[in-house]
Amino acid sequence: MRLLRYIIALHCAFLSVQPLAAQVQNAPQRKVGEGGGPYSRLIIRGVTLINSTGAPPVGPVDIVVEKNRIAQIQQVGYPGVPIDPNRRPQAKTGDRELNCEGMYLMPGMIDMHGHIGGKDQGTPSEYVFKLWMGHGITTIRDPSAGNGLDWVLEHRAKSDRNEIVAPRIKAYTVFGQGNKETITTPEQARAWVRQNAQRGADGIKFFGAEPAVFRAALDENKKLGLRSACHHAQLEVARMNVLATAKAGLTSMEHWYGLPEALFADRTVQDYPANYNYSNEQDRFTEAGNLWQQAAKPGTPRWNAVMDSLIRMDFTLDPTFNIYEANRELMLARRAEWHDDYTLPSLWRFYGPSRISHGSYWHDWGTEQEVAWKKNYQLWMQFINEFKNRGGRVTTGSDSGFIYQLYGFAYIRELELLREAGFHPLEVIRSATIKGAEALGMADQIGSVEVGKLADFAIMKENPLANLKTLYGTGAIHLNEKNEVERIGGVTYTVKDGVVYDAKQLLADVRQLVADAKAKENFEIRQPGNPARPAKVSSGQK
Numbered sequence: 001m002r003l004l005r006y007i008i009a010l011h012c013a014f015l016s017v018q019p020l021a022a023q024v025q026n027a028p029q030r031k032v033g034e035g036g037g038p039y040s041r042l043i044i045r046g047v048t049l050i051n052s053t054g055a056p057p058v059g060p061v062d063i064v065v066e067k068n069r070i071a072q073i074q075q076v077g078y079p080g081v082p083i084d085p086n087r088r089p090q091a092k093t094g095d096r097e098l099n100c101e102g103m104y105l106m107p108g109m110i111d112m113h114g115h116i117g118g119k120d121q122g123t124p125s126e127y128v129f130k131l132w133m134g135h136g137i138t139t140i141r142d143p144s145a146g147n148g149l150d151w152v153l154e155h156r157a158k159s160d161r162n163e164i165v166a167p168r169i170k171a172y173t174v175f176g177q178g179n180k181e182t183i184t185t186p187e188q189a190r191a192w193v194r195q196n197a198q199r200g201a202d203g204i205k206f207f208g209a210e211p212a213v214f215r216a217a218l219d220e221n222k223k224l225g226l227r228s229a230c231h232h233a234q235l236e237v238a239r240m241n242v243l244a245t246a247k248a249g250l251t252s253m254e255h256w257y258g259l260p261e262a263l264f265a266d267r268t269v270q271d272y273p274a275n276y277n278y279s280n281e282q283d284r285f286t287e288a289g290n291l292w293q294q295a296a297k298p299g300t301p302r303w304n305a306v307m308d309s310l311i312r313m314d315f316t317l318d319p320t321f322n323i324y325e326a327n328r329e330l331m332l333a334r335r336a337e338w339h340d341d342y343t344l345p346s347l348w349r350f351y352g353p354s355r356i357s358h359g360s361y362w363h364d365w366g367t368e369q370e371v372a373w374k375k376n377y378q379l380w381m382q383f384i385n386e387f388k389n390r391g392g393r394v395t396t397g398s399d400s401g402f403i404y405q406l407y408g409f410a411y412i413r414e415l416e417l418l419r420e421a422g423f424h425p426l427e428v429i430r431s432a433t434i435k436g437a438e439a440l441g442m443a444d445q446i447g448s449v450e451v452g453k454l455a456d457f458a459i460m461k462e463n464p465l466a467n468l469k470t471l472y473g474t475g476a477i478h479l480n481e482k483n484e485v486e487r488i489g490g491v492t493y494t495v496k497d498g499v500v501y502d503a504k505q506l507l508a509d510v511r512q513l514v515a516d517a518k519a520k521e522n523f524e525i526r527q528p529g530n531p532a533r534p535a536k537v538s539s540g541q542k
């Protein structure tokens with residue numbers, strides 16, 4: 001357990017196996033005017049439906065929601081033809097009608113790797129929640145309960161009651177979190193897992209453990225019907241890679257650690273240089289960029305055997321491509337345009353080069369590291385795409401708040417990277433919605449737009465299948481017929497549990513939070529190593 005503490009401290013600096021005090025502010029109560037509903041009856045008029053079932057877009061349709069459930073989906077016409085009012089669900093006294101003719105509606109999206117901020121990032125929960133909701137993300141899985149399980153469960157309940165502006169929350173506690181004794185035996189592991197379930201956790205996040213302890217915890221968790229995730233930390237992966245943990249009962253893996261190791265055919269451990277030190281994150285991430293090239297090659301027997309085994313076990317891959325993108329193009333991630341208006345001063349400082357902050361390993365990052373990571377991505381993406389094509393489940397997670405990846409925006413970037421990996425846009429939407437719902441055990445409630453399911457939607461003016469960039473809160477650049485540059489896109493409405501939110505207003509709230517924080521500190525974003533700009537000199541002075 002001492003080793004586990006060390007792993008957790010390195011990967012998520014805000015975690016501890018001791019009882020946690022909340023490290024971020026409580027989300028404020030929903031204010032008057034922040035979202036309308038749920039209504040006795042809500043009718044969304046005239047949308048084109050992009051569902052997650054694999055079906056192509058269809059519309060126009062009217063969708064009837066009663067309180068927080070979808071009651072009717074009615075096709076009301078044909079593209080380019082005026083809608084016949086006699087075909088439409090008729091409004092009753094007291095109904096709320098939302099005119100969305102010409103717009104697109106898809107299921108609310110699910111972020112399978114959504115940390116709710118931490119002390120080091122300085123990100124209040126209101127900031128995090130509104131960035132997610134402003135991008136149409138209506139459910140998140142917190143893969144660590146980093147603010148303490150009690151805090152997360154309290155906010156989960158408030159979100160379920162629509163008392164706060166927040167996505168639906170699923171709480172996955174880090175294995176051993178809150179335990180006062182070192183877990184050294186299978187019996188202790190099973191007892192902790194039972195206690196974790198009794199407290200109300202939705203699942204467990206692992207980083208690794210001694211194999212007998214790990215297997216006992218996974219077995220007990222599975223018996224209780226809970227799900228699990230694992231970041232196969234390099235300090236433990238040689239003892240149990242993803243193939244071993246999946247066989248032991250793990251239901252999903254985060255990132256890609258553990259997968260190349262399962263694909264090793266001519267070695268058993270990563271090719272670490274003699275001067276490697278895991279505590280030095282420049283070492284850790286530099287060498288991680290060479291890992292996929294040490295694994296079995298695509299199409300080889302080992303490649304196919306690992307992939308087929310994971311698919312047979314109904315295993316879930318949550319790749320989080322975006323969180324490592326700075327490794328292959330640091331300037332791209334560092335200069336993303338949304339940082340100007342949406343990144344808090346404290347978060348910008350956390351991102352900067354540091355030997356202490358997790359994910360701030362820009363000690364001497366250069367061309368050689370980036371080229372290696374580009375090759376890493378090619379193999380990683382090929383495995384993920386083939387896994388999907390053979391029937392495996394791939395979900396969408398962001399791991400925002402680290403490595404220049406910002407809540408909400410990073411999630412949309414993840415969609416783009418799935419597209420780069422070879423997913424059809426409809427397959428991207430499916431990973432972002434129904435596949436996440438399946439992995440959470442909630443496919444009967446969320447993840448697709450079907451009668452009887454919860455009313456979780458993202459509604460936008462632009463067609464995301466044509467350009468996923470239109471889902472960014474900053475929109476996409478468009479040159480109109482007058483030769484004028486304009487911004488188009490962004491989610492217009494986020495509907496969660498039947499409550500209709502103005503997504504653009506939520507993002508405006510975040511911009512104000514950031515502006516206020518900058519004004520308080522007289523802060524401006526400067527690139528690492530650049531000196532502060534000199535004060536302006538008034539006329540007549542030199």
